[in-house]
Amino acid sequence: MHVATPPAPCPPPTAHLALPFFDAAHRTLALGLLPWAAAQQVDETDDRAACRDWVRRLGAGGWLRYCVPAAHGGALPALDSRALVLLRETLAYHSPLADFACAMQGLGSGAITLAGNPAQQARYLPGVASGRLIAAFALSEPEAGSDVAAMQTMARSAEETNPGDRPDSYSLAGSKTWISNGGLADFYCVFAKTDPTAGTRGISAFIVDADTPGLDATQHLHVMAPHPLATLRFADCRLPASALLGPLHGGFKLALRTLDIFRASVAAAALGMARRALAEAVQHARQRRMFGQTLADFQLTQARLGEMAALVDSAALLTYRAAWLRDEGEKHQRSVAAELRERSVAAAMAKMTATENAQRVIDMALQLHGGRGVERGSKVEALYRDIRALRIYEGATEVQQLIIGKAVLQP
Template identity: 75%
Template sequence: MRSPTQHLALPFFDEAHRALGERLADWAPQQSVDESDDRRACKEWVALLGTHGWLRYCVPAEHGGALERLDSRALVILRETLAFHSPLADFAFAMQGLGSGAITLAGTPAQQAAYLPAVARGAKIAAFALSEPDAGSDAGAMKTEATRADPARATGTFDAYTLNGTKTWISNGGIADFYCVFAKTDVAAGTRGITAFIVDAATGGLDTSEHIAVMAPHPLATLKFDQCTIPASAQLGALNGGFKLAMQTLDIFRASVAGAALGMARRALAEAVSHAKQRRMFGQTLADFQLTQARLGEMAALVDAAALLTYRAAWLRDEGEKHGGVRVTTEAAMAKMTATENAQRVIDMALQLHGGLGVKVGMKVESLYRDIRSLRIYEGATEVQQLIIGKSVLQG
């Protein structure tokens, strides 16, 4: 099934975006990966996406990327189209961008050269390690610490940090080649005491063996740092500037989460339409019933409402980059909240239209029903997006 591309005619997109969308819509249906083992499948998707050049949209051109800078509209198109076909392919693509995004934004030239070209080729798998057992939405509550190794007595300088603590719900945990890790360097300073670091997977003192099984298979793990020593050169961005860096990274990719939800909703609508036209009952097709038509109309409106907010957020972010990087936190929150919540409703209605077949394992609407649920939680739960939007409204 080819993903729809009519929406690319909207004025949010330019000709380069439209061409990207059409190429990907032609390419994606031809790809097939056995997803029974999510870890193996994710690696295969990364390799496939890298070989065919799609991962080049995760990094800027100077480091092997397809475009001069990260482009939110391109990310939305890619995630929407990939999620239409395979949410796991979308996941593999998204984590290459999110996991390396902080390096794109704040990495030294040496760090960028060491990691970004490999991310673009699919040669290195990236991961973003922010959440902890008791610090998800409240990042300031994190307990993972990074302490400076004993300074050289003669000079007072230091050449290493030691990490101790636990990160959890880490996407690509256990299969990533490196992790962008956020840790406290000033324990008493809350969010103002967090610093980012690049930690290679083979670093001593890092244990990624505790995998997390979830309802829609994705490679997740808990990371444990026990006297994990990394060089001072692994510091990513400014000392104690990690929280701001994490939020800037999430801002870029939050609209793309909405794009993924949108792709799943479009697929559910397409499956519902196809089923309604074919399923016969009481001497006519399911599509002939007015109740079915009304339900499909509601689903289509929910999809389009989410699409407009998603494309607006991505367009505003790209336009803002031309004028010094104007933040679009509120608009991205609206897009993420609406697209994920609407997609949940659309997929639920699609499953209901399928009747008993909807809950049969192996049916597309059944897998979509499991896949969509996590999107309402990760990268900022719906309730967090509501708070962001509400505060913005109160501030005028």
């Protein structure tokens, strides 16, 4: 049996909480979450059952309240990137699956927070905050990952497809894949073409309940690290007009706004995994004896640990800066294009650097463990598998490089 979150080899560092990026509310959150996360014992042998368990625990603990605004049961007045960063960093340190469960509650309902009407927000957001409802975000397709304009899932007016039907309803047809919480979620925020000739300007968003006739989420996908994924198929999936989320044809901008909030938190998840790998490496180096001394006594080990620590801290600073810039921009309602670009570039830098650095740190930690590092069931072996996907989802490293590069070339 694989049980998540055994006692950590040493507590994750908290010195970063003193940085000026955070205020008292953030510090209270982080210091309260640390002992709670360390005390959880979840059987993660079945990733789907474990994800349900984590959502229930996170909801009961009050941590999912940071995924929705206060008006609908949340902990803070609005979605706060720094709170999400601290949540994900701490949870990922203990269990990447716990981080996943928490993150998807926010990402899966984020579009409703941003663009939902009062009835939609009242119906879904309190359940997300309590853990009663599991959320999912459905954007990617077999031929439309980074290239969102290639989306083929269609949402047609029901009157158009079946004359005589109500003109204010839709028929959804197509498929989505690599959908986190697929087959597990109670509802999906689905993006589909409502004007096939308009590219990204012809995409709209819809809320689709899991029990909607015509939705099939039974094709589960299995990947290298535990992660509930599925392909969604829509066959004449009938949606009422009330399922439209945000303005008609406004789905692409809504998807970008949602991802903008959570991109820095992906960096934080990588940061949490990197911190755990460094802690595991330090503990192992102190205990492992060879040639009459500990592994930590060798200068080569010290140099490697120093490099790992620098990689962690550099990723942390970029991650916290990105979250701070996003929160400050929202607070002051700045909408100048240059400032929006600055926030997007900061998030891209954080996501790229934190995920790539974490991959390097975890690889170094595994190397320090020698043969024990590749033994199935060891923490560094699990982290080695867990980290790989973060360099791809919510914008692959290459996409982040393009965002940064184009910004650098701006006059």
